[in-house]
Amino acid sequence: xxxxSFFDYDNFMPHGMCYLWKPEILWTTAISDVxxxxxxxxxxxxxxxxxxxxxxLPYPWFFILAGSIIFVACGLSHLVxxxxxxxxIYGISAVVKAITAVASLTTGVVIWLVLPFxxxxxxxxxxxxxxxxxxxxxxxxxxxxxxxxxxxxxxSLGGLVSGVAHEINTPVGSAITAVTHLxxxxxxxxxxVMKRALSDTRLTGFVVEVTKCTNMINKNLNRAADIIxxxxxVAVDQSNKHIRLYNAKNYTDGxxxxxxxxxxxxxxGISLSCDENIDIHGDPADLTQILTNLxxxxxxxxxxxxxSGQIEIQINQEDQTIVLTYQDTGRGMNxxxxxxxxxxxxxxxxxxxxxxxxxxxxxxxxxQSLDGSIECVSEMDHxxxxxxxxxxxxxx
Numbered sequence: 001x002x003x004x005s006f007f008d009y010d011n012f013m014p015h016g017m018c019y020l021w022k023p024e025i026l027w028t029t030a031i032s033d034v035x036x037x038x039x040x041x042x043x044x045x046x047x048x049x050x051x052x053x054x055x056x057l058p059y060p061w062f063f064i065l066a067g068s069i070i071f072v073a074c075g076l077s078h079l080v081x082x083x084x085x086x087x088x089i090y091g092i093s094a095v096v097k098a099i100t101a102v103a104s105l106t107t108g109v110v111i112w113l114v115l116p117f118x119x120x121x122x123x124x125x126x127x128x129x130x131x132x133x134x135x136x137x138x139x140x141x142x143x144x145x146x147x148x149x150x151x152x153x154x155x156s157l158g159g160l161v162s163g164v165a166h167e168i169n170t171p172v173g174s175a176i177t178a179v180t181h182l183x184x185x186x187x188x189x190x191x192x193v194m195k196r197a198l199s200d201t202r203l204t205g206f207v208v209e210v211t212k213c214t215n216m217i218n219k220n221l222n223r224a225a226d227i228i229x230x231x232x233x234v235a236v237d238q239s240n241k242h243i244r245l246y247n248a249k250n251y252t253d254g255x256x257x258x259x260x261x262x263x264x265x266x267x268x269g270i271s272l273s274c275d276e277n278i279d280i281h282g283d284p285a286d287l288t289q290i291l292t293n294l295x296x297x298x299x300x301x302x303x304x305x306x307x308s309g310q311i312e313i314q315i316n317q318e319d320q321t322i323v324l325t326y327q328d329t330g331r332g333m334n335x336x337x338x339x340x341x342x343x344x345x346x347x348x349x350x351x352x353x354x355x356x357x358x359x360x361x362x363x364x365x366x367x368q369s370l371d372g373s374i375e376c377v378s379e380m381d382h383x384x385x386x387x388x389x390x391x392x393x394x395x396x
Contacts, residue, residue, distance in 0.1 A: 012088035033082035040075030073100035171220035282394035302330020327385035
């Protein structure tokens with residue numbers, strides 16, 4: 001008996017013989033097998049592209065196995081079936097079918113192993129429910145955050161009021177002491193008059209005491225009035241705002257001109273760099289208070305005890321954002337002072353009449369009135385730099 005190779009097809013007849021070479025059957029079968037093969041190959045290419053682009057897929061090898069191998073094997077099987085119609089390559093066809101069988105069996109076993117994991121994946125309905133729950137949690141979180149902000153505002157206001165009360169207590173207490181002394185002195189004078197024992201010396205001494213007490217009362221009450229005025233500025237009253245369009249350079253030049261008396265005969269200078277075409281829509285009083293407090297802060301703290309000093313102000317516009325950079329060559333601040341810079345009543349000159357509200361006013365004006373941001377960079381003996389950003393159209 002003559003032996004033949006597994007792939008030898010000389011002793012076989014093509015499958016078309018079974019169709020009796022009828023064209024309608026033959027071509028319908030061949031074209032269908034080729035189209036099915038092309039479709040399988042297309043699905044395989046799409047599956048590979050999907051796995052490569054979706055890096056978050058669990059078990060990507062399973063998709064490759066179930067998609068690529070099966071579809072390639074099935075595609076080749078149909079392609080070989082089309083060829084077998086004319087060429088009896090049944091050995092090759094058997095190998096392709098065996099590969100398809102092995103791949104299908106492997107996928108059929110593995111799918112039961114990974115099925116529990118895929119069943120745990122949330123469905124669109126489950127994701128929608130979780131999304132609704134998440135939105136509800138976010139709303140609750142936003143509400144709690146708003147409550148926390150209000151609590152902080154109230155706590156800050158309480159600290160502010162407490163600080164104002166403490167600051168006012170000193171000048172008012174001194175004034176009361178002076179008034180009490182004045183009352184005692186007046187009673188003594190009245191007693192001397194009643195006893196007809198009033199002398200010129202006694203009257204002169206009374207005038208001196210009255211003058212001293214009234215000056216003390218006037219000084220301390222003015223100090224209390226200044227503290228109350230500063231406290232009113234801290235509130236940043238929005239009801240009295242005068243919104244208008246103004247030129248940044250022209251207005252800042254005017255503000256700095258009004259601040260010249262503060263410099264007097266001091267060796268300190270101020271320079272301004274600002275484009276003439278920058279216009280701001282808002283309340284110019286905000287800019288006045290900010291610059292005034294910054295300059296006063298430099299004069300009273302930054303340049304204290306220094307023979308020279310320079311203040312540089314730059315105003316630029318980035319799209320719709322105004323960037324105001326203020327820097328001086330003063331003594332600068334350490335980290336502890338920077339951390340407390342915007343706290344109400346924080347000052348390094350408590351005994352020299354400073355209220356400690358200047359930078360707190362600046363912070364409130366920038367963040368509340370201008371709805372902007374302020375950053376401060378400073379080191380000891382290297383001056384200070386403030387960078388203030390706010391919208392050029394600040395009409396609210």
